[in-house]
Structure formats: C-alpha cells, structure tokens
Amino acid sequence: MSGNRSETDDRPWADPDAVPFLQIRNVTKRFGAFAAVDNVSLDVYKGEIFCLLGGSGCGKSTLLRLLSGFEEASSGQIIIDGQDQAGVPPYARQTNMMFQSYALFPHMSVERNIAYGLKRDGVPKAEIATRVTDMLSLVQMDGFATRKPHQLSGGQKQRVALARSLIKKPKLLLLDEPLGALDKKLREQTQFELITIQESLGVTFMVVTHDQEEAMTLSSRIGVMNAGQIVQVGTPHEIYEYPQSRFVADFIGSVNLFEGWITEDHEDHVIIRSPETGTDIFVPHGITGVEGQKVAVAVRPEKLQISKSRLENLRNTTTGTIEEIAYMGNVSVFQVLLGSGKRVRISQSNRTREVDHTLTWDDQIHLGWSDDAAIVIAS
Structure with a gap:
C-alpha cells in the first residue's frame, strides 16, 4: 500500500464506513505553556505506512512518543485497535518503537539482540529460536546471527x-x-526493503521523518506537520500536486510561487494579475476566492517549459534571462531572472546522453506552463 502503488477507490481512508485502526482525537501535549502537539486529530488504517513529515521541532517525534506511551497527553484521546490507551503503560501497548539510534545492545550478538524482548516475556526457547530465524531471513541477515x-x-x-x-x-x-x-544510496535501497517487509507482515507503520523523498517513497499517506499541528493529510501525489497551503507547497519539493491578485472570478476560469510574471495568469477553473483577493500561483519547476522561441501553444507565458545552469545527471536545472526581478527555477529531464547546448547563460528565453500545471493558494 505504499505511495508508489496505483490509487484506487478501495483505499480505506476513502471509505466512509471503514474503521480506523489508530484514532487520534484532539490530542494536545504541553510542556509548560508550550504546546508541542496542538489539538491533533488523525485516523490511520490497518496496514498503512503513514509518515509524519515535518521540520525539526514541529512535534512529530512528540506525537510518536504519545502513541508509544513514553509521554502522556495533556488532553485528548488515543485509540489503537479499538482500545483507549489512557493509562496504558508502554510495555502493555500493542506497539513497538524503532529508534533513530537503533539502540542495539553492544555486548549482545545479533540473535540475542533480536530475541531480547521475547526472553523478557518468558517465551519458550524453542519458539524464540524459530522466530529469530524467521526474522533474520525476513531482513536478509542470515549468517550474521553471531556477530x-x-x-x-x-x-x-x-x-x-x-x-x-x-x-x-x-x-x-x-x-x-x-x-x-x-x-x-543505502537509504534509497532500504526504503523499498521496508515496504516489502511491511507488506509481507501487514503491520501498520507510523514513520517520523524530515526527509521529503523518504516520506514520498515509503508512505501510503503523509501527514505534514508544522508548529504542533497536522496541516495537511494526503497521498504523496495529493500532497505534491495539490498542496492546500503556502507552507505545504513550499515545504514539499521545490516550487515557484507567483504573487498576485484575482482580477476576474468566473465559474469556469479565473484571471490573476501578477506583477512578478509581468502578465495575467489564466486558471482554467473556478476557485474559492473573490475579486481583489491576494493569492499565490504555485508551479513546480518540472512543469515549466523553456525555449528561445515563443511558446505559442501556451496561454501562460513570460520572458526572462538564464542566470545559472546546473547539470545534475538526470535533470538540468535553470535559474531564470524575470524582468520583475523574480527568480524562477526550471528543471528539464536529460533523456539523452548529449548535453543540450541550445540554451546557455545570459540567453533571453520564453517560459510558460500549461493551464492545468498551476495551483492557486491563498496568500
């Protein structure tokens, strides 16, 4: 159920009758007057890999500790598989935590590290040996048991x-x-291994990360956190292509934001006057807004087209000068200075081995985007 799988209508979060496996209801965690987690509500479904994504200090690790029982919520309710977790200590919860430091016991072998929790629980030796062997095979660590x-x-x-x-x-x-x-390189490889392991076991994963690429690769859905709150929840595609705020648009990936205001507001299209582009921006659908309202138009770098000649097939175009070019292997990135002084980032896939020398530094160019490439965000 990872983010790279095709999205279909059988996704549990799209089913109003589906019962969430994890329910977080208006949870707040305060340290003195500071709310590290601020009135968070969230539903996670069985078998998901759900990623909490955000910068340092946004509250994601605190929320994870609340789920594990290492911290107690100041208010709100956490329900796991139908059981209210209020007053349930960490060792009695149907959860386990994998720490960033791994926290392995240095004096124990691999097999003893893996078996530690089962031994503490008094599981018979024969069963421990079988389960450890199975786990070593699952994580492709056969032959490392005694290290x-x-x-x-x-x-x-x-x-x-x-x-x-x-x-x-x-x-x-x-x-x-x-x-x-x-x-x-190892992180990219391990991401797919994690997905495979999770899918083979069917365990629900809640992953905390600040790495956008990691969240996009691993997750069925992402919850973007900022200042103790979850500001948007969605699939990787929804978060990237349809950000609901300036923060999410700017935090996820790279984006160009063109400031402006609505000059025409119709049911089937909107016109936005943008001094930064030096032209009017056409949006081929209605939006929630009124004439005169300040907005920002968000366009991802890979959705911009660039050419020395006019882009006759596009309605949204402007002109500028190439300031910088970065060859990054799979893509080339252009920094273009518009006449307004606005700098724009454009990326193009390098589909052949030959470098395109038709565009170079100081070239006067045309750039633009198709009607459906932009998202309008309240400013």
Missing part, C-alpha cells in the same frame, strides 16, 4: 533493529527517523 553490533555496517544495524522491533508482532510499529543514519 556483534560493532561488526555490522549501518544498513545491517538498521535491519537488526527492525527485526527486534517486529519480532514481538506489534499491531503498530513506530519508527523515528529509521533511515537517518544511512548514506543516500
């Missing part, structure tokens, strides 16, 4: 920590920046 943590790479430690978190069969696994200690 100590200092003999493992970062990715291997991550897998051991995951196995230890999953072996007790939690109903809800909480992961706090689970891939933060890995390098970029």
